[in-house]
Amino acid sequence: MDIARWKSGDEQAFVFPQSCGRRKGWVKYMKRRVVIIGGGAGGPSTAAEAGRRDPSLAITMIEKGEYISYAACPMPYYIGDVIKDEKKLIARTPEKFREGGVDVRTGVEAENVDLAAQVVTLVGGEALPFDVLVLATGTRPILPGIPGEDREGVFTLKQLPDAVGIKQFIRESRCRTAIIVGAGFIGMEMCEAFREAGVETTVVNRGSMPVPRWDPELGQLVVKSLLDHQIRMMADTTIQAIEKGETCRLRLITDQGKIEADVILLAIGVRPSVGLAGEMGLALGKTGAVAVDFSQKTSHPAVYAVGDCCEAYHRVSRRWVHIPLGDIANKQGRVAGCNIGGFPTIFPGIVGAQAFKLFDLEIAATGLDEREALAAGFHPVSNLVWGDVVPLSVPGTTRLGLKLIADEATGLFLGAQAIGPHGAVSRINTLSAALWSGLSIDEVAYLDLAYSPPFSRAWDLIHIAAQDLMKKMVRRPPR
Amino acid sequence: MDIARWKSGDEQAFVFPQSCGRRKGWVKYMKRRVVIIGGGAGGPSTAAEAGRRDPSLAITMIEKGEYISYAACPMPYYIGDVIKDEKKLIARTPEKFREGGVDVRTGVEAENVDLAAQVVTLVGGEALPFDVLVLATGTRPILPGIPGEDREGVFTLKQLPDAVGIKQFIRESRCRTAIIVGAGFIGMEMCEAFREAGVETTVVNRGSMPVPRWDPELGQLVVKSLLDHQIRMMADTTIQAIEKGETCRLRLITDQGKIEADVILLAIGVRPSVGLAGEMGLALGKTGAVAVDFSQKTSHPAVYAVGDCCEAYHRVSRRWVHIPLGDIANKQGRVAGCNIGGFPTIFPGIVGAQAFKLFDLEIAATGLDEREALAAGFHPVSNLVWGDVVPLSVPGTTRLGLKLIADEATGLFLGAQAIGPHGAVSRINTLSAALWSGLSIDEVAYLDLAYSPPFSRAWDLIHIAAQDLMKKMVRRPPR
Numbered sequence: 001m002d003i004a005r006w007k008s009g010d011e012q013a014f015v016f017p018q019s020c021g022r023r024k025g026w027v028k029y030m031k032r033r034v035v036i037i038g039g040g041a042g043g044p045s046t047a048a049e050a051g052r053r054d055p056s057l058a059i060t061m062i063e064k065g066e067y068i069s070y071a072a073c074p075m076p077y078y079i080g081d082v083i084k085d086e087k088k089l090i091a092r093t094p095e096k097f098r099e100g101g102v103d104v105r106t107g108v109e110a111e112n113v114d115l116a117a118q119v120v121t122l123v124g125g126e127a128l129p130f131d132v133l134v135l136a137t138g139t140r141p142i143l144p145g146i147p148g149e150d151r152e153g154v155f156t157l158k159q160l161p162d163a164v165g166i167k168q169f170i171r172e173s174r175c176r177t178a179i180i181v182g183a184g185f186i187g188m189e190m191c192e193a194f195r196e197a198g199v200e201t202t203v204v205n206r207g208s209m210p211v212p213r214w215d216p217e218l219g220q221l222v223v224k225s226l227l228d229h230q231i232r233m234m235a236d237t238t239i240q241a242i243e244k245g246e247t248c249r250l251r252l253i254t255d256q257g258k259i260e261a262d263v264i265l266l267a268i269g270v271r272p273s274v275g276l277a278g279e280m281g282l283a284l285g286k287t288g289a290v291a292v293d294f295s296q297k298t299s300h301p302a303v304y305a306v307g308d309c310c311e312a313y314h315r316v317s318r319r320w321v322h323i324p325l326g327d328i329a330n331k332q333g334r335v336a337g338c339n340i341g342g343f344p345t346i347f348p349g350i351v352g353a354q355a356f357k358l359f360d361l362e363i364a365a366t367g368l369d370e371r372e373a374l375a376a377g378f379h380p381v382s383n384l385v386w387g388d389v390v391p392l393s394v395p396g397t398t399r400l401g402l403k404l405i406a407d408e409a410t411g412l413f414l415g416a417q418a419i420g421p422h423g424a425v426s427r428i429n430t431l432s433a434a435l436w437s438g439l440s441i442d443e444v445a446y447l448d449l450a451y452s453p454p455f456s457r458a459w460d461l462i463h464i465a466a467q468d469l470m471k472k473m474v475r476r477p478p479r
Numbered sequence: 480m481d482i483a484r485w486k487s488g489d490e491q492a493f494v495f496p497q498s499c500g501r502r503k504g505w506v507k508y509m510k511r512r513v514v515i516i517g518g519g520a521g522g523p524s525t526a527a528e529a530g531r532r533d534p535s536l537a538i539t540m541i542e543k544g545e546y547i548s549y550a551a552c553p554m555p556y557y558i559g560d561v562i563k564d565e566k567k568l569i570a571r572t573p574e575k576f577r578e579g580g581v582d583v584r585t586g587v588e589a590e591n592v593d594l595a596a597q598v599v600t601l602v603g604g605e606a607l608p609f610d611v612l613v614l615a616t617g618t619r620p621i622l623p624g625i626p627g628e629d630r631e632g633v634f635t636l637k638q639l640p641d642a643v644g645i646k647q648f649i650r651e652s653r654c655r656t657a658i659i660v661g662a663g664f665i666g667m668e669m670c671e672a673f674r675e676a677g678v679e680t681t682v683v684n685r686g687s688m689p690v691p692r693w694d695p696e697l698g699q700l701v702v703k704s705l706l707d708h709q710i711r712m713m714a715d716t717t718i719q720a721i722e723k724g725e726t727c728r729l730r731l732i733t734d735q736g737k738i739e740a741d742v743i744l745l746a747i748g749v750r751p752s753v754g755l756a757g758e759m760g761l762a763l764g765k766t767g768a769v770a771v772d773f774s775q776k777t778s779h780p781a782v783y784a785v786g787d788c789c790e791a792y793h794r795v796s797r798r799w800v801h802i803p804l805g806d807i808a809n810k811q812g813r814v815a816g817c818n819i820g821g822f823p824t825i826f827p828g829i830v831g832a833q834a835f836k837l838f839d840l841e842i843a844a845t846g847l848d849e850r851e852a853l854a855a856g857f858h859p860v861s862n863l864v865w866g867d868v869v870p871l872s873v874p875g876t877t878r879l880g881l882k883l884i885a886d887e888a889t890g891l892f893l894g895a896q897a898i899g900p901h902g903a904v905s906r907i908n909t910l911s912a913a914l915w916s917g918l919s920i921d922e923v924a925y926l927d928l929a930y931s932p933p934f935s936r937a938w939d940l941i942h943i944a945a946q947d948l949m950k951k952m953v954r955r956p957p958r
Contacts, residue, residue: 071932432928433912436922436927438916447915448831448845452833458520
């Protein structure tokens with residue numbers, strides 16, 4: 001390609017010779033400036049992909065913390081010491097990024113953004129002009145707003161420094177007891193992590209069952225697993241205050257009584273960090289997260305948003321939702337990076353696939369649960385079947401519970417939940433591909449899956465559940 | 480429903496009171512007569528489903544052997560003595576069928592069928608009139624046509640009596656050495672079975688690599704696994720005759736020399752059993768198997784065909800194919816049974832999903848391989864990636880090889896192959912759902928899968944392979 005004809009935004013990536021980037025003058029003049037705010041997962045993905053697609057870009061990524069490009073999802077395994085070193089959570093170091101030409105600046109915070117002038121002003125006054133801005137500001141933990149929630153020994157778990165802090169605190173303060181407030185999947189993973197770290201754990205839950213996304217019949221396995229591993233459960237409990245304890249460091253006051261522990265983790269959810277986006281006047285979605293289109297563009301043409309701070313299109317409910325998960329952030333970052341780097345790409349959306357491990361259980365779900373299906377205007381019918389999934393290769397009982405949900409009006413397959421020692425994630429992934437494609441429950445009932453006796457039965461549990469659900473849906477008008 | 484208005488073929492299933500069926504006269508007169516020829520897998524599925532859907536049917540199932548309703552796929556595990564008792568392979572006994580009102584007759588063979596008169600004549604002369612006929616005649620093993628292939632100790636493995644015969648022969652004749660002719664998936668499963676039974680095994684293969692459906696790079700793992708388990712391989716070898724042996728019972732003569740063994744298994748493939756169908760003048764497909772439609776109906780409106788004797792629609796090649804597998808037979812049987820019982824149902828086809836276990840390896844594939852893709856007129860491009868699939872939960876190395884194939888012209892995803900100690904089947908099943916739905920490789924590259932560190936990485940190997948393949952396919956015209 002003739003360099004004289006090259007223009008900013010050209011879809012054909014222009015690869016500079018290595019020596020070229022160091023020359024001043026016209027080369028520098030042509031460079032499009034990309035500023036990325038946030039260095040967790042989505043930001044670094046954007047930076048890496050944009051740089052790969054268009055090495056001529058001048059990319060600056062700022063992060064207010066000290067770590068960038070880390071995987072947040074394995075943090076419970078770091079705290080449980082399955083992963084020894086926090087460095088293992090880091091996908092790409094700042095040095096690695098700098099080698100790739102990305103200017104990474106940690107400990108740097110954006111003060112405000114002037115969209116008209118296309119300049120980010122940093123805390124301290126420095127100005128960063130941009131041609132393209134990427135918001136990857138993530139989420140912040142929801143705090144209950146009770147007295148004492150800021151005491152030493154009370155933690156939330158969102159970013160890598162939180163994980164490092166919790167692990168250090170448990171070790172240095174020799175914590176023997178912990179309270180986890182919240183029984184979502186992070187709370188559950190942290191039960192196992194604390195257990196691994198030798199800490200006696202109590203879960204305090206506002207609702208009656210942990211992980212309410214899963215059917216109560218499946219949830220019973222979660223409860224059993226917690227009890228089997230000496231995790232105490234306090235259900236239907238509202239927290240009121242955190243005080244200094246008597247026998248332990250801290251005391252949690254609840255409407256069900258007082259309970260003491262050396263460390264308290266608040267895991268009651270997260271909110272998108274949209275302060276900057278709001279000030280810039282960017283459109284937010286109904287969920288409160290930054291509204292984006294399929295290219296990850298916000299309402300302003302020069303601004304992209306990726307990861308936990310923005311929404312994603314849900315292919316089943318056909319609404320824009322806010323589901324902050326690391327794999328989604330990675331994908332959105334790559335899509336934004338491709339587009340910024342001149343390769344037209346869309347992020348085709350999500351189906352709500354999710355999994356976590358709790359001791360010996362695989363716990364997975366995808367699509368909509370019944371509440372969400374109703375909210376979207378569907379007519380959910382569901383069933384729940386139990387079966388042995390690996391008849392030969394694993395000795396003993398390997399029961400898997402699988403719940404399927406479909407729309408009675410159309411037969412559209414809407415969602416699935418699975419729990420068992422083996423095969424839950426695998427089946428949820430297969431069903432996620434089915435949801436992605438908008439299959440009907442009739443098609444799910446006859447899906448062609450790889451059958452071999454060591455791995456499954458001729459009728460897999462997926463088929464059995466779907467066939468069974470089909471029968472529930474035959475509501476022909478009387479003749 | 481008013482019984483006086485009921486007519487044969489009414490879609491509304493009419494449930495007779497239990498006592499009713501024993502009365503003579505008008506009740507018997509109304510019954511539609513269904514005759515099913517073949518009792519392996521598809522026939523019993525048809526019988527069970529038709530009877531469930533319409534208990535008023537008079538169903539007769541004839542089987543020339545002594546066993547009905549058995550699972551053929553686990554037979555290697557029965558021979559390897561992982562499954563001790565052949566009764567465990569039987570899904571439903573004749574007694575159970577008879578309790579359900581199905582007249583099961585074993586040791587009975589059909590001599591011919593008069594389609595005009597709608598009568599099956601049995602060997603011995605008895606006539607079975609029918610309203611609906613179902614062919615479930617299965618396949619028969621291909622014999623190489625060499626001298627001595629009928630010697631004692633030379634076996635094929637297709638039906639349950641074969642498996643019982645092999646197991647008995649190995650035990651009673653104290654076999655120490657075996658030859659398996661053919662290195663398809665049955666040959667591979669039998670390597671493991673003979674090994675489990677303590678028999679030294681040699682595989683004689685006409686081609687250079689076992690299981691040619693899998694890419695040679697993946698096939699190397701199969702070869703390594705065989706060698707690691709002391710299975711000898713003779714590649715590029717043509718068999719010529721079987722003689723009486725000197726040190727062992729039998730001697731196999733090949734173009735690569737002579738080899739002796741106590742038992743020889745011929746596993747070189749199967750052909751559909753279509754003798755009866757041909758005599759009846761039913762249309763056969765290009766594959767030589769019975770041609771059927773989506774309702775499992777043959778070219779004659781009163782005759783259905785199910786299972787290994789008939790074709791199935793391949794959703795990727797969009798051709799009718801003959802892939803004799805137990806899970807397909809079960810599904811086709813259920814579809815035929817639904818239709819016969821008055822519940823309109825279609826068999827939506829297959830995508831070629833297949834798996835087998837070889838010692839510690841999961842070996843799975845789906846869709847088309849490159850040869851099949853070319854034959855269907857696609858423009859296959861492919862890639863093969865290796866990755867760790869379970870970073871946390873399983874100690875040690877768990878490498879998985881995954882090959883993806885797509886059409887360069889359209890981006891249509893065409894097929895996949897996977898081999899590894901863990902996760903091959905699970906990924907092939909997810910990709911089977913993607914093939915089922917006709918997804919493009921771009922969509923596969925962004926599929927929403929349940930991510931959690933104990934089970935996968937944020938970018939699963941599926942994503943990595945598909946993203947990589949996408950890059951190979953960017954062939955834009957020059958500007």
